[in-house]
Amino acid sequence: MIELIGVSKRFGDSLAVNNISLKVASGEFCCLVGTSGCGKSTTLRMINRLIEHSDGEIHIDQQPIRSFREEVLRRRIGYAIQSTGLFPHWTVARNIGLVPRLLKWSQAAVDARVEELMALLRLDMAEFAGKYPHQLSGGQAQRVGVARALAADPDILLMDEPFGALDPITRENLQLELRDLQARLGKTIVFVTHDMDEALRLADHLVVMHEGQVVQQGHPLELLREPANEFVTSLLGGEDRGLKEAALLPVSERMVPLGVGGVARDRIVQTASLRDALSMMLWRRVERLAVVDDEDIPIGELSFRRLVGARGHE
Amino acid sequence: MNERHGAPWLAPLCWGILLVGGCLLMRFLEAPLRLVEPDSRAVVFERVDLLTLLGRHLLVVSVAALLSVVVGVVAAIAVTREKGRDFLPLVAQVASMGQTFPPVAVLALAVPVLGFGTVPIIVALMLYGLLPVVRNTLAGIEGIDPAVREAARGMGMTSRQILRQVELPLASPVIVAGIRTSVTINIATAALGATVGASNLGEPIIAGIVNGNTAYIVQGAVLIALLALTVDSLFGWLAPGHTG
Ligand SMILES: Nc1ncnc2c1ncn2[C@@H]1O[C@H](COP(=O)(O)OP(=O)(O)OP(=O)(O)O)[C@@H](O)[C@H]1O
Ligand SMILES: [Mg+2]
Numbered sequence: 190m191i192e193l194i195g196v197s198k199r200f201g202d203s204l205a206v207n208n209i210s211l212k213v214a215s216g217e218f219c220c221l222v223g224t225s226g227c228g229k230s231t232t233l234r235m236i237n238r239l240i241e242h243s244d245g246e247i248h249i250d251q252q253p254i255r256s257f258r259e260e261v262l263r264r265r266i267g268y269a270i271q272s273t274g275l276f277p278h279w280t281v282a283r284n285i286g287l288v289p290r291l292l293k294w295s296q297a298a299v300d301a302r303v304e305e306l307m308a309l310l311r312l313d314m315a316e317f318a319g320k321y322p323h324q325l326s327g328g329q330a331q332r333v334g335v336a337r338a339l340a341a342d343p344d345i346l347l348m349d350e351p352f353g354a355l356d357p358i359t360r361e362n363l364q365l366e367l368r369d370l371q372a373r374l375g376k377t378i379v380f381v382t383h384d385m386d387e388a389l390r391l392a393d394h395l396v397v398m399h400e401g402q403v404v405q406q407g408h409p410l411e412l413l414r415e416p417a418n419e420f421v422t423s424l425l426g427g428e429d430r431g432l433k434e435a436a437l438l439p440v441s442e443r444m445v446p447l448g449v450g451g452v453a454r455d456r457i458v459q460t461a462s463l464r465d466a467l468s469m470m471l472w473r474r475v476e477r478l479a480v481v482d483d484e485d486i487p488i489g490e491l492s493f494r495r496l497v498g499a500r501g502h503e
Numbered sequence: 504m505n506e507r508h509g510a511p512w513l514a515p516l517c518w519g520i521l522l523v524g525g526c527l528l529m530r531f532l533e534a535p536l537r538l539v540e541p542d543s544r545a546v547v548f549e550r551v552d553l554l555t556l557l558g559r560h561l562l563v564v565s566v567a568a569l570l571s572v573v574v575g576v577v578a579a580i581a582v583t584r585e586k587g588r589d590f591l592p593l594v595a596q597v598a599s600m601g602q603t604f605p606p607v608a609v610l611a612l613a614v615p616v617l618g619f620g621t622v623p624i625i626v627a628l629m630l631y632g633l634l635p636v637v638r639n640t641l642a643g644i645e646g647i648d649p650a651v652r653e654a655a656r657g658m659g660m661t662s663r664q665i666l667r668q669v670e671l672p673l674a675s676p677v678i679v680a681g682i683r684t685s686v687t688i689n690i691a692t693a694a695l696g697a698t699v700g701a702s703n704l705g706e707p708i709i710a711g712i713v714n715g716n717t718a719y720i721v722q723g724a725v726l727i728a729l730l731a732l733t734v735d736s737l738f739g740w741l742a743p744g745h746t747g
Contacts, residue, residue, distance in 0.1 A: 237657060239653065239656055239657055259659075260659045260660070260661050261659070262659075263656070263657060263658065263659035264658070264659035268654070268657035268658065270650060270653065270654065270657070272648075272650035273650065273654070274648070274650035274651050274652075274653055274654025274655070274657075275651075275654070276651060276654075276655070276669060276673075277648075277651070277673065278672050278673055287658050287660075288658050288659060291658065291659055291660060291664070334654075337654075337658070
């Protein structure tokens with residue numbers, strides 16, 4: 190668990206972070222969003238003491254972070270940044286194995302771990318292990334950066350726009366993988382991003398920052414439905430809010446279980462989002478979709494009226 | 504990493520052979536030297552064996568280079584640490600200014616303090632050679648991508664580990680280029696030592712100037728040039744891809 194209590198950071202006269210309090214429970218995925226320069230990176234970097242906080246307290250698992258030696262603290266916290274910071278004179282494999290080596294794992298254990306991580310991030314061992322960072326594409330380098338952050342299996346991951354340089358498809362794959370990883374391994378993640386869809390897709394806990402302060406925090410749906418002010422509204426997409434909310438809700442939420450009547454021709458899987466369902470209706474020009482389970486067996490129906498959540502009967 | 508053509512050791516080998524050959528065989532070159540200096544009685548410098556002079560020249564330059572590398576690299580590392588940061592602008596400024604200071608002046612200032620002989624020339628060479636080393640070490644360390652340093656810290660490396668495993672390896676090509684410049688310049692500059700009584704390849708030159716014997720000057724100059732070329736091409740072979 191990470192806890193920030195009344196934390197501030199001053200650079201000279203300017204307050205980069207102003208009295209923020211924040212609690213990230215174990216296994217929670219926390220996203221920090223806000224306009225450029227609002228203090229997201231500063232907040233993140235205070236957690237692993239790359240920046241020392243000026244005021245307040247930061248605790249990890251109930252222990253003040255200043256009670257650890259800096260290096261010890263950082264080795265148990267994964268850290269990935271947009272510009273990757275891969276060591277240009279080391280191969281991919283050596284870069285990934287950095288923290289395990291710092292922790293004095295045996296060479297065999299380091300090698301095995303590197304192999305495991307490369308597989309996890311879909312980096313072909315034979316092709317990439319011996320390459321140097323300048324031989325990688327931006328996306329490959331970012332995956333190596335994430336692999337390096339995960340190497341020593343830290344409970345906590347701090348990620349500063351780690352997928353910034355990726356194409357939408359790779360990006361979405363990595364988001365899903367990260368989400369999956371976090372759910373499976375129970376990692377606690379603090380993730381900074383500019384991409385609101387990314388934040389909404391990933392976060393259990395969304396923190397909106399503005400000028401060094403937390404404007405609002407909570408579950409993404411909560412923020413979408415009850416934004417604290419104009420700033421949050423516009424940051425979360427303004428007119429697009431409806432679609433953003435629909436993207437967070439699964440079809441199963443609004444469908445009617447299969448009853449009487451004919452089954453609609455167009456099918457959608459129950460785990461798809463309402464946004465996907467809406468898109469399919471628009472595209473196929475239909476008002477009804479058959480909802481199926483993972484085995485493609487019809488289990489219900491979704492009408493346009495139900496989709497938009499209209500009250501009353503059809 | 505960089506493309507290299509042919510055998511990279513060929514250049515230092517050739518220059519080295521010419522250099523040693525020149526020292527050993529100079530006395531058989533009386534005829535061509537006579538062309539340069541038809542009037543003098545002797546045209547081959549024979550007061551001291553040329554190979555001995557070469558050895559002394561190398562010794563002086565090596566000792567000075569070793570000292571300037573150690574002092575220069577350590578100083579540059581010190582001022583790029585957190586604790587030494589305050590001195591960085593000062594050292595950087597002195598390093599870039601110092602190069603414009605003529606070595607003759609350093610020598611002239613060193614003699615009254617240190618007396619005649621080999622010591623003042625070593626001091627002068629060390630000071631003069633210090634500057635490219637400091638400047639390049641600073642440039643090499645400061646030139647490292649800040650993201651790399653941030654990642655290194657963020658991963659939990661200690662300052663010492665960062666210095667040894669990240670900063671020095673990444674800066675080393677630039678540092679070596681600085682050492683190369685420093686040594687090459689000092690091979691030529693060391694000749695000045697002969698004016699304050701240090702015996703080295705500058706001796707034939709000074710003797711030539713004093714006696715108005717151009718042939719002597721040519722011998723000293725050619726050998727010094729060959730030495731500089733040998734050492735420079737050695738650097739080129741051992742640390743390719745970067746020129747001073
Ligand atoms: N080392 C520093 N020294 C002085 N000021 C700093 C330093 N680091 C950050 N700041 C200032 O603190 C403020 C917050 O910076 P921060 O990097 O946390 O913003 P951010 O929210 O991450 O922005 P972005 O989205 O552009 O990355 C900015 O005004 C920045 O200029
Ligand atoms: Mg930032």
